Amino acid sequence: RFPAVERDFSLVLADGTAFDQVARVIRSLAIPELDRVEAVDLFRGKSIPAGKFSLLVRVTFQSHTATLTLAQIEEFSTRIVRALEKELSASLRSQ
Numbered sequence: 001r002f003p004a005v006e007r008d009f010s011l012v013l014a015d016g017t018a019f020d021q022v023a024r025v026i027r028s029l030a031i032p033e034l035d036r037v038e039a040v041d042l043f044r045g046k047s048i049p050a051g052k053f054s055l056l057v058r059v060t061f062q063s064h065t066a067t068l069t070l071a072q073i074e075e076f077s078t079r080i081v082r083a084l085e086k087e088l089s090a091s092l093r094s095q
Helices: 019-028 070-088
Strands: 005-014 034-043 052-061
Touching (some): 005 070, 019 034, 019 052
Antiparallel strands (some): 005 052, 034 052
16 A cells, blocks of 8 residues: 655775675664665676675565655664665765
8 A cells, every 4th residue: 555665875985894794784773664685686797896795685665554764764874874885884985
């Protein structure tokens, strides 16, 4: 009834960081509207610093009681990025 919203996060992570660690940090935020966390793509190349890799993570939010607002999605996204920065020293990949 209420549409799901997907957000992609292109993260730069230290080699050896597992997707399970990323998903655990995101789920630990206990965002009730969090529906899915998926690894979409992994990239290593010259645009990524040595000892690091890029992981594209797709997060799906959905409420069963209301349509999510842009402000809510932005707040969830900010919380996710801050937690990943703090817990895994992740950074967002610049294009």
